[in-house]
Amino acid sequence: xxxxxxxxxxxxxxxxxxxxxxxxASQDIGNWLAWYQQKPGKSPQLLIYSATSLADGIPSRFSxxxxxxxxxxxxxxxxxxxxxxxxxxxxxxxxxxxxxGTKLELK
Amino acid sequence: ExxxxxxxxxxxxxxxxxxxxxxxxxFTFTDFYMYWIRQPAGKAPEWLGxxxxxxxxxxxxxxxxxxxxxxxxxxxxxNMLYLxxxxxxxxxxxxxxxxxxxxxxxxxxxxxxxxx
Numbered sequence: 001x002x003x004x005x006x007x008x009x010x011x012x013x014x015x016x017x018x019x020x021x022x023x024x025a026s027q028d029i030g031n032w033l034a035w036y037q038q039k040p041g042k043s044p045q046l047l048i049y050s051a052t053s054l055a056d057g058i059p060s061r062f063s064x065x066x067x068x069x070x071x072x073x074x075x076x077x078x079x080x081x082x083x084x085x086x087x088x089x090x091x092x093x094x095x096x097x098x099x100x101g102t103k104l105e106l107k
Numbered sequence: 108e109x110x111x112x113x114x115x116x117x118x119x120x121x122x123x124x125x126x127x128x129x130x131x132x133x134f135t136f137t138d139f140y141m142y143w144i145r146q147p148a149g150k151a152p153e154w155l156g157x158x159x160x161x162x163x164x165x166x167x168x169x170x171x172x173x174x175x176x177x178x179x180x181x182x183x184x185x186n187m188l189y190l191x192x193x194x195x196x197x198x199x200x201x202x203x204x205x206x207x208x209x210x211x212x213x214x215x216x217x218x219x220x221x222x223x
Contacts, residue, residue, distance in 0.1 A: 034210065043204055043213035044152060055211055087151060089210070095170040096154035 002026050002090050006099030014107045017078045021102045023088035025069040032092035035064055035073045039084045047086075048073060080106055109133040109212045111205050116217030123195050127217050129188035129205030136186040137161040139208045143179060143190045145201040146216075152204070155179075158188070195221045 003026035013019050023033065031051040036044035046055040048064035051071055061076045075082055083106055088099040115127040129141070140163075143155040156169035158179045167179050178191040188205050202216040 043216055045213075046209070046211045049209050049211070089152075089154075091210075094168055095172065098151045098153070101151050 001095055002029060002093060002097055004088055004090055004097050004099040006088055006102055008102060009100065010103040010105070012105045012107050013078050015078055015080060019075045019078055019082075019104065021073045021086050021088075021104075023071045023099045025071070025090060025092075028069060029090045029092035031066065032090055033064075033066070033071045034089045034091065035062075036087045036089065037082075037084045038087065044087060075104075078106065082106070109207070111207065111212060111214035113203060113205055113214045113217035116203065116219045118220045118222065119195055120223050121196060121221055123221075124191070124193045125195060125219060126192070127190040127203055127205075127219070129190075129214055131186045131188060131205075131207065134207065136181075137183050141179075141181060141188045142206040142210055143177075143188075143203060144206060144210075144213075145199075145203045145219075147198075147201045153201075155190070155203075192219075195219075197221050 005024040007022055033051045035048040037047055038044040047058050047062050051066045052064045063074050065072045083104055086102045090097055110132045112130045119125045138160055140157050140159050142157040144152050146152040155173050156179050158167045158181050176194050180189045200221050202218050204213045204216045206213040
């Protein structure tokens, strides 16, 4: 199975700060990487697909990038509503695997 | 508006069976792969499998962790997706979600508890 090592496990940041979350894939997954945000009691919401493409309706302060097998989600100008748990997901090979999650809180 | 609505969850004894349903609306159902994902409380989601679209013959793929116990099917006349779960174990306790396509839309989830 492909392992997705996500970091950090948690972080706290202030409004308007820039935040970066990373996922390291255990092998090449190309651009088959998505990012999700999940709020308590809700289903995950797609933010980024194909490593860098912004999903419909998602604010442009969210962006994705790739460097080899390392993938990053950047949130620029953090907003209060950005709190939640963020997950990466690889859809390159069976079984698709999620990262362990990053809990984002605002100071 | 795309809508996915799971149903059929609840309490089941270990070794039992349960079928979850997912009602889809707001899109052309046969055009899309459909997925099942589960999430134990406080943990990351786990992909269970998918069923392909009409163009790809409605074939299925499963996570090896559930292959042979879980079966995904679809009724394209009713825009329904199903997850048949057999020989359930305590570790199958989770919220179960259906999703479509590139997993850009998810249902609200159905809670399954496996306990005696």
